[in-house]
Amino acid sequence: MLKALARTPRRWAQLATALVLLLVPHLSSPPESPLLEDIRARDFIQVLTRNTPTTYYQGRQGPTGFEYELARRFAEHLGVSLSLETTGTISDVLRAVRQGSVDLGSAALPLDATRRGVHFSRPILELQPLVVFRRGMPPVDTPKELLGLSIAAIADSGASLALRELQKRYPELSWKESADLEVADLLHMIEAGELDAAVIYAHQFKLNRLFFPGVEDGFTLGKPLSLAWAVPASGGLGLLREVNRFIDDLREQGLLDTLVERYFGHDDYLEYVGARLFIRHVHQRLPEYEALFKEAARRTGFDWKLLAALGYQESHWEPDATSPTGVRGLMMLTLPTAEQVGVDNRLDPEQSIDGGARYLLSVKERLQEEIKEPDRTWMALAAYNVGLGHLYDAQKIAEMRGGDPYDWNDVREALPLLQKREWYEKVRHGYARGGEPVIYVRNIRRYYEVLNYVDRSQQQFFQLNQRAPGEGEDAPLFDIVPPVL
Structure with a gap:
């Protein structure tokens, strides 16, 4: 009897322990949005971008650019400060986001659901791949006319995705890719005769065409892609939800269209010959x-x-x-x-x-x-x-x-x-x-x-002549994407 009574408290203790074990994981599991809570706790958001005319640059009155403007407004939306850093390539941005070393990537990123480790936001801007070519060449009006040309694209920009789709129809198609160049570099190389053509985005050509009168637009290539922001997949869904809510609000208020027009809308602001x-x-x-x-x-x-x-x-x-x-x-x-x-x-x-x-x-x-x-x-x-x-x-x-x-x-x-x-x-x-x-x-x-x-943009225009120390004149600028035969 005494033994039975002694076992009874032990049973209650075992039951209590079991209940605690059931409850503790629920109570102590990480919150659904640890990253968002961390951002609000430290009172700033870390955004990684690239220094380009279509994303972020230093203007006469300080920082400016389409994605800088969006990032600044998003920080205000969260009620925190903006900490902005730049890096060289799109792959650098995505790697930093995937590793969780930054909170948000905002750098003309194409929405690519196949990428692991990152969550992409709702579409912000339509990205239409466009073939451009050197003035004076026979017109490049159809995909078949790209065969045999020296073509280039920026790696990880999404423009090469359109070329890969085209390669399914034309297996003999080949092109060059580089993560270290920008749109202005490609257009400069076309004018200089180092390339015949390139695939960029229509809004990028719109912004740059006046500075490269030796380059003409040919034809749109494939379906439009979407510009989006990237957040770490490991940080929960809270930040992603806030980003999407912010984008939806901008669109509903007409502010997103206003910003697109401000930064990309004045293609006709100078008569072309002038x-x-x-x-x-x-x-x-x-x-x-x-x-x-x-x-x-x-x-x-x-x-x-x-x-x-x-x-x-x-x-x-x-x-x-x-x-x-x-x-x-x-x-x-x-x-x-x-x-x-x-x-x-x-x-x-x-x-x-x-x-x-x-x-x-x-x-x-x-x-x-x-x-x-x-x-x-x-x-x-x-x-x-x-x-x-x-x-x-x-x-x-x-x-x-x-x-x-x-x-x-x-x-x-x-x-x-x-x-x-x-x-x-x-x-x-x-x-x-x-x-x-x-x-x-x-x-x-x-x-x-x-x-x-x-x-x-002076340094950007002459980037090809500013190789890193130790690189020779023959250092490769491009990776070659070979034909699929």
Whole structure:
């Protein structure tokens, strides 16, 4: 009896232990989203990207780029800070995500469900593979015309997936792949005759075509792929759910379309022949005056490339330019303006550039304090063209129409109304060819964008000549994908 009683507490203990063993795994199992909880605990998210024009780069006012903008907004969505790092290749990004050394990969990644160790988000942007080829070659309009050509693609970009699909139809198809090159490198090699063609994405060609006028688009190849973000599969589903929720919200609010348009939507912003001429002048004329623009920028606080864009709009960087109305010089100063800024020889490039920069600054300083950047610069440029009085009139019209006189978008819509009697009779300075400053500012902004692109891409353009120490001239740039015969 005593033995039986002694065993009873032991049985209860065994039962209690069994219950604990059943409950503890449930209570102590890792949470469904340990990575998301970790991000919120440390108060920042680690994002890995690549330094390219379509993802992330340093602009005039700091970091910018399509995927940087998305990453910044996503960090705000989570209520944490953004820690952004860059690496060289897409495979580096995916490897870091798979290993869990970063929280999120955002680097023009093609959605590829076959990859292990990572979860991809919902599609963000459509990626349409596009064949491009060297101008002057027989047109490359069909897949069969790729046979026998020297073709290249960026490894792991997804563009090669379209080539692999095509190879099923044409087993003799062969091409080169490299993880160490960028789109600009491929386009440069096509122009230089080192390649016949390449497969990139349509939006990449749209962004780069003005800088490589020797490259033409051929035809779209295969079905569109999807740009997506990647998160570690080992981190649970919480972060992935938040990423997808964020993308859905952006799309529903129309903000995603707005960002796509902002970064990839202005393919037609320079008429193509004019763009080719501008790029030629950038290389042939601008170097002679670049130091003068930089010195004028140092004195006035403007970006030298903005002053150069203004000079190109005025004279195409021709120091002897003269208009029928008597405006003269590289910055096309009127005689009264030249006298106002102390320029005694308008045909002297140094005086003209310095005088034009100081005049633009004086106009900018006379604008109302309520006008903030970048609108303040755009309005100063408009006034450089049409006169400060007419700009004030356009501001007044904008206000009469219920707009904001300190917002460039509203003033831009009001300026052409200075050509209509019903409006110019209501303002102080009367008639003006108000449509001209709108085009004027638009052109300068777009020349400025091109100069910014060229400036930040110089090393990228010459990457082929910057091999790592120890690499010989014959070091392979590409891996060859052979025919399947």
